[in-house]
Amino acid sequence: MVGIVSYGAYIPRYRIDRKVIYKAIGWMNPATYMPGEKAVCNFDEDSVTMAVAAGIDCLGDIDRSTIDAAYVASTTFPYLERQNAQIIASAFNLRSDIRTADFTDTLKAGTTAVLSAVDAVKAGGVNNVVVCASDCRTGKAGSAQEEIFGDGAASVLIGDNGVVAKCLGSHSVSYDFIDHWRTNEDTYDRQWEDRFIRDVGYKNFIMEAITGVANKCGVDIKDIAKVAYPCLYGGDDKSIAKKLGLDPSQLQAPLLSTVGYAGTGDSIMLLVAALEDAKPGDKILVASFGTGSDALLFEVTDEIEKIKGKRRGIKKHLEVKKELDSYEKMISFRGMLPMEVGIRGEKMPFSALSELWRCRDQMLGLCGTKCKKCGTPQFPSQIVCVNPECGASGEMESYRFSDKKGTLITYTGDNLAFCPNPPAMYGVVNFEGGGRFWFDISDADLDSTSVGMNVEMSFRKKYVDKAFGVHFYYWKAVPVIE
Amino acid sequence: MAEGIKDKIAIIGMGCTRFGERWDMGGEDLIVEAFDEALKDSGIEKKDLQATWLGSCMDDNNAGKSALPLNQTLKLPFIPGTRVENFCATGTEALRGAAYAVASGAYDICLALGVEKLKDTGYGGLPDMASQMGTKNRFLMPNVTAPGCFGMMATAYFEKYGLDPKEGKEILAMISAKSHKNGVKNPKAHLRREATVEQIMKAPMIAWPLGLYDCCGVSDGAAAAIVCRADMAKNFRPDPVYIKSLQIGISSGEELMYNEWDGTYVKTGSITAAKAYEEAGIKNPREEIGMMEVHDCFSITELVTYEDLQISERGKAGNDVRDGFYELDGKIPCQPDGGLKCFGHPIGASGLRMIYEMYKQLQGNAGDRQIKNPKYGLTHNMGGFPIMNVVSISIVGL
Numbered sequence: 021m022v023g024i025v026s027y028g029a030y031i032p033r034y035r036i037d038r039k040v041i042y043k044a045i046g047w048m049n050p051a052t053y054m055p056g057e058k059a060v061c062n063f064d065e066d067s068v069t070m071a072v073a074a075g076i077d078c079l080g081d082i083d084r085s086t087i088d089a090a091y092v093a094s095t096t097f098p099y100l101e102r103q104n105a106q107i108i109a110s111a112f113n114l115r116s117d118i119r120t121a122d123f124t125d126t127l128k129a130g131t132t133a134v135l136s137a138v139d140a141v142k143a144g145g146v147n148n149v150v151v152c153a154s155d156c157r158t159g160k161a162g163s164a165q166e167e168i169f170g171d172g173a174a175s176v177l178i179g180d181n182g183v184v185a186k187c188l189g190s191h192s193v194s195y196d197f198i199d200h201w202r203t204n205e206d207t208y209d210r211q212w213e214d215r216f217i218r219d220v221g222y223k224n225f226i227m228e229a230i231t232g233v234a235n236k237c238g239v240d241i242k243d244i245a246k247v248a249y250p251c252l253y254g255g256d257d258k259s260i261a262k263k264l265g266l267d268p269s270q271l272q273a274p275l276l277s278t279v280g281y282a283g284t285g286d287s288i289m290l291l292v293a294a295l296e297d298a299k300p301g302d303k304i305l306v307a308s309f310g311t312g313s314d315a316l317l318f319e320v321t322d323e324i325e326k327i328k329g330k331r332r333g334i335k336k337h338l339e340v341k342k343e344l345d346s347y348e349k350m351i352s353f354r355g356m357l358p359m360e361v362g363i364r365g366e367k368m369p370f371s372a373l374s375e376l377w378r379c380r381d382q383m384l385g386l387c388g389t390k391c392k393k394c395g396t397p398q399f400p401s402q403i404v405c406v407n408p409e410c411g412a413s414g415e416m417e418s419y420r421f422s423d424k425k426g427t428l429i430t431y432t433g434d435n436l437a438f439c440p441n442p443p444a445m446y447g448v449v450n451f452e453g454g455g456r457f458w459f460d461i462s463d464a465d466l467d468s469t470s471v472g473m474n475v476e477m478s479f480r481k482k483y484v485d486k487a488f489g490v491h492f493y494y495w496k497a498v499p500v501i502e
Numbered sequence: 503m504a505e506g507i508k509d510k511i512a513i514i515g516m517g518c519t520r521f522g523e524r525w526d527m528g529g530e531d532l533i534v535e536a537f538d539e540a541l542k543d544s545g546i547e548k549k550d551l552q553a554t555w556l557g558s559c560m561d562d563n564n565a566g567k568s569a570l571p572l573n574q575t576l577k578l579p580f581i582p583g584t585r586v587e588n589f590c591a592t593g594t595e596a597l598r599g600a601a602y603a604v605a606s607g608a609y610d611i612c613l614a615l616g617v618e619k620l621k622d623t624g625y626g627g628l629p630d631m632a633s634q635m636g637t638k639n640r641f642l643m644p645n646v647t648a649p650g651c652f653g654m655m656a657t658a659y660f661e662k663y664g665l666d667p668k669e670g671k672e673i674l675a676m677i678s679a680k681s682h683k684n685g686v687k688n689p690k691a692h693l694r695r696e697a698t699v700e701q702i703m704k705a706p707m708i709a710w711p712l713g714l715y716d717c718c719g720v721s722d723g724a725a726a727a728i729v730c731r732a733d734m735a736k737n738f739r740p741d742p743v744y745i746k747s748l749q750i751g752i753s754s755g756e757e758l759m760y761n762e763w764d765g766t767y768v769k770t771g772s773i774t775a776a777k778a779y780e781e782a783g784i785k786n787p788r789e790e791i792g793m794m795e796v797h798d799c800f801s802i803t804e805l806v807t808y809e810d811l812q813i814s815e816r817g818k819a820g821n822d823v824r825d826g827f828y829e830l831d832g833k834i835p836c837q838p839d840g841g842l843k844c845f846g847h848p849i850g851a852s853g854l855r856m857i858y859e860m861y862k863q864l865q866g867n868a869g870d871r872q873i874k875n876p877k878y879g880l881t882h883n884m885g886g887f888p889i890m891n892v893v894s895i896s897i898v899g900l
Contacts, residue, residue, distance in 0.1 A: 367633075372637045400638075431654060434650035436649055443707075446654075448889065460644040471661040482641070
């Protein structure tokens with residue numbers, strides 16, 4: 021029995037009320053107004069970091085050495101060459117004898133990645149595949165897309181042991197339907213007319229895929245507890261539900277007014293949201309939209325009870341939010357507004373990529389060492405033990421810090437250091453179980469930060485060197501989401 | 503323990519440039535300004551110099567690597583030269599090299615000169631700190647600046663000793679106000695303007711909880727010392743100043759990676775101070791030290807240093823500050839020349855600048871800020887960050 025073994029999600033802390041966007045730039049295109057809010061990445065987040073955050077939520081305390089493959093989906097990954105899946109797998113500190121793949125170029129890539137994971141496990145080559153779908157799409161200033169697109173990610177672990185929702189079947193339809201497109205030279209999507217997208221593509225392909233999987237599995241649509249698919253335009257999801265003959269209670273509430281349309285992550289996020297409320301025996305159908313549609317049908321097992329409440333998922337992340345009250349800040353975080361950063365801010369560290377290779381476990385995986393003699397964890401990796409009572413040399417084993425919580429022993433908010441969202445905050449973290457280092461602090465406000473505050477580690481963009489084409493990722497301390 | 507270098511080395515000549523934003527002066531010009539004064543002060547001739555030690559910290563915007571900038575600028579005739587760098591202890595490190603060389607018997611007369619041309623970066627504050635730590639740390643370290651790193655020490659100190667930010671900042675402001683008062687009396691100081699406690703507390707925030715006036719000046723400057731064997735010093739002048747102790751300590755990584763240190767003091771500072779007192783034969787520093795120039799890169803550093811030097815009790819330095827213990831007319835005047843706060847902080851020169859002030863005070867040549875009958879003068883540098891650093895301490899006397 022192959023299916024979902026675990027699930028997780030991530031929604032960035034910042035939410036912007038669409039009124040704020042509209043107030044700032046609605047004059048350009050007055051018809052763009054939409055109700056609700058949307059989730060916005062912090063300046064140090066992107067589709068890679070969100071995928072990692074969702075994956076960490078999904079992996080929970082599952083032994084990461086049991087993961088045999090990492091499939092990740094996005095249309096907004098930073099690298100066209102250098103596999104994004106492997107950056108994410110390195111952040112998870114997965115084994116090196118695994119499969120990794122990027123699924124991209126279409127918004128249905130998230131469901132395709134899940135399908136491929138299901139097939140891989142069924143084929144017997146691998147036992148556990150972690151799948152992440154994440155998007156951080158940017159609409160042009162003043163466009164409807166700027167209001168519609170939201171940032172978010174979700175992750176599922178596909179396997180055949182401890183399955184919480186078994187995969188009953190799938191149906192895919194694929195068409196070269198050009199609703200939106202972007203070449204490798206474009207920064208922004210181009211869109212065809214909304215009415216064409218909605219009436220010819222969206223409504224038809226999702227219906228076709230959903231009907232297809234229901235027929236294949238011999239399931240009456242009325243017996244499905246939740247049907248989940250993205251909502252591109254307010255209300256249009258309901259018209260699909262009506263055509264399918266669904267009771268409104270069967271429709272998984274879309275994310276449009278809370279997160280926004282979250283691209284490849286959207287369908288998987290909806291799937292996670294449905295699983296959060298599911299009970300054993302429930303059937304859940306999820307469909308995507310983009311170059312056609314994939315639909316997957318799941319049936320929830322008794323195992324769901326073991327995992328419930330142990331993942332932040334969609335619910336917790338929707339609760340934990342910070343209002344972004346400035347449109348200008350939002351577009352400056354996206355790099356859309358050339359800001360005065362000063363000469364200090366223009367200085368770029370040289371990225372020694374051979375050093376990144378040598379130290380990949382430390383930099384991307386936040387692994388240090390633990391002294392086999394005295395048991396002291398230490399970061400970064402040491403050869404000689406830092407415990408003054410020990411000092412053993414060459415007695416170290418690898419030790420992962422990314423999954424350890426910590427407390428701040430001190431911190432500051434620095435207005436001199438260049439930071440896209442000043443003040444630059446950083447502090448010294450004592451890890452539970454031992455070990456200490458200093459880290460940048462993100463997603464925190466100076467006023468609500470204190471000595472002794474609980475923090476956890478979050479994979480973030482440390483800097484982007486545009487001239488050299490390097491996105492450097494590392495870990496920051498963030499307040500623990502309670 | 504080894505017997506140390508107490509009274510083996512004499513300083514017979516010193517020079518120090520005016521510190522400040524010397525837009526019209528390069529590193530080479532500053533070297534000449536400090537050296538000319540030292541040479542004239544010493545009574546030796548340039549040809550008597552047998553070896554040189556150049557201290558300079560930042561490579562990017564200074565005179566350059568090696569001892570070439572020093573020996574070439576001064577046209578010293580093919581004598582040995584060494585460049586040293588040890589963060590903010592660089593100037594003292596240059597003196598240490600010269601002093602140890604003389605103490606070893608290798609040379610009789612040596613020059614130690616520290617220089618820093620900081621004001622060629624195009625922005626305020628010190629050059630990027632993380633880039634000074636090697637490429638790996640550039641990746642691993644947070645996005646720090648010096649004020650932020652010391653701000654963290656203030657945060658931890660306030661928390662441990664139950665000071666609310668206003669109370670804590672007031673103590674720090676009194677420290678800075680004292681140095682501003684002293685700086686006015688020093689014609690070579692970078693900042694020569696009094697500042698009230700109220701003004702200091704209201705200044706713009708640089709890195710929580712440190713405001714503008716909690717931070718020292720970022721300056722250009724150079725300072726120099728000519729040292730010789732103690733037994734020959736009086737051939738050159740009647741009042742040479744003798745080195746009683748020269749100690750340096752480097753963090754072991756404990757503060758950064760081991761869970762014990764609490765961030766409220768400088769571990770290297772307290773350990774190095776104990777060694778310095780032992781070398782100098784000082785048993786009770788609060789009674790025996792007559793004056794000090796400590797590394798007040800930030801006001802909090804000075805506060806914590808009072809305690810690290812065993813002069814104020816842990817957590818209680820604020821009481822001594824309030825009592826005026828460290829004022830120019832106090833029991834142990836601290837920063838009589840204005841300190842890094844107001845004299846300024848050209849990194850490579852700072853250690854030698856501090857000794858220059860002690861030297862002038864001991865000889866009774868400190869003008870308006872002369873301290874009465876000082877016995878021992880102590881200088882202290884701390885380079886790097888509270889969490890990993892270099893501390894140097896020297897004690898000098900007649």
